[in-house]
Amino acid sequence: MVIKMESKQKYRFKCKICDAEEFNFDIRKGNYTYVVCAGCGTSILHPIPDEATLKEFYETYEKDGGDYLRIRELDKGPYFKDYDLTFSDLGFDLKYSKNVLDVGCATGIFLEFLKEKGINAKGIDISSKMIEKGKKKGLNCETTDLFSLSEKFDLITLWDVIEHFINPKEVFKKVYQLLEKEEDIIIQTPCKGLISENFKEEWRHYNPPQHIYLFNQNSLFYLLTLTKFMIVNWIRIGSGNDAGTIPAKPKKVFDSISKKLGIEDNIIVWAKKRC
Numbered sequence: 169m170v171i172k173m174e175s176k177q178k179y180r181f182k183c184k185i186c187d188a189e190e191f192n193f194d195i196r197k198g199n200y201t202y203v204v205c206a207g208c209g210t211s212i213l214h215p216i217p218d219e220a221t222l223k224e225f226y227e228t229y230e231k232d233g234g235d236y237l238r239i240r241e242l243d244k245g246p247y248f249k250d251y252d253l254t255f256s257d258l259g260f261d262l263k264y265s266k267n268v269l270d271v272g273c274a275t276g277i278f279l280e281f282l283k284e285k286g287i288n289a290k291g292i293d294i295s296s297k298m299i300e301k302g303k304k305k306g307l308n309c310e311t312t313d314l315f316s317l318s319e320k321f322d323l324i325t326l327w328d329v330i331e332h333f334i335n336p337k338e339v340f341k342k343v344y345q346l347l348e349k350e351e352d353i354i355i356q357t358p359c360k361g362l363i364s365e366n367f368k369e370e371w372r373h374y375n376p377p378q379h380i381y382l383f384n385q386n387s388l389f390y391l392l393t394l395t396k397f398m399i400v401n402w403i404r405i406g407s408g409n410d411a412g413t414i415p416a417k418p419k420k421v422f423d424s425i426s427k428k429l430g431i432e433d434n435i436i437v438w439a440k441k442r443c
């Protein structure tokens with residue numbers, strides 16, 4: 169008990185999700201520490217890196233951490249199939265989307281998917297190198313800060329990106345402003361739960377300094393509701409094992425069990441702007 173109280177006192181900041189000021193040690197990974205908010209249960213990288221450090225990191229991201237993006241470029245088929253399946257599972261019909269913003273578009277895989285469907289879309293990303301690649305493919309994408317945008321969209325997507333921001337609450341508030349009345353947001357992010365608890369520091373989403381906030385389902389829903397979104401539907405995906413990290417057969421078994429139990433370690437949420 170004494171140890172717990174001491175560790176709480178070590179972390180002096182305010183949770184940007186729920187405003188709580190108490191934290192417990194979560195895990196240590198290399199030189200980085202994650203703490204858990206006593207208020208909402210989100211794991212937060214501590215200390216949170218500043219803008220300049222992150223900007224520098226993402227400029228070399230393609231070299232240091234972009235392997236999975238290169239693999240995606242080799243064969244888009246499975247990724248396009250996954251997007252189709254995701255929208256179908258969510259019950260979201262893309263035919264009503266005419267003007268999409270993809271935040272954190274990287275080299276533009278999702279933009280290509282939309283282009284194939286004839287949907288007008290724009291992508292933004294912090295990494296100029298990624299954007300260069302997207303532009304070479306003829307995609308509408310820019311190295312622009314989300315907070316500098318002012319035009320309106322009828323769908324905003326954030327695939328694996330909200331966990332990278334220093335202040336996710338401000339991101340959802342900005343996205344709210346950029347959406348037309350009662351329009352839609354789709355967010356995919358890692359989701360803490362049984363899988364993260366069992367993998368501990370080996371959980372694939374403890375990925376500093378990129379992943380700053382690791383939500384659980386409740387803390388993500390709380391933040392969306394707080395920023396005036398209504399949750400329409402959600403799905404969970406993934407058993408905690410990336411393809412190729414374990415043999416295909418046990419991976420299939422783990423994936424299937426996780427799906428049946430609804431404990432998968434990523435969440436995709438469809439929410440609507442409340443007016």
Ligand SMILES: [Zn+2]
Pocket residue numbers: 183184185186187188205206207208209210
């Ligand atoms: Zn919190």
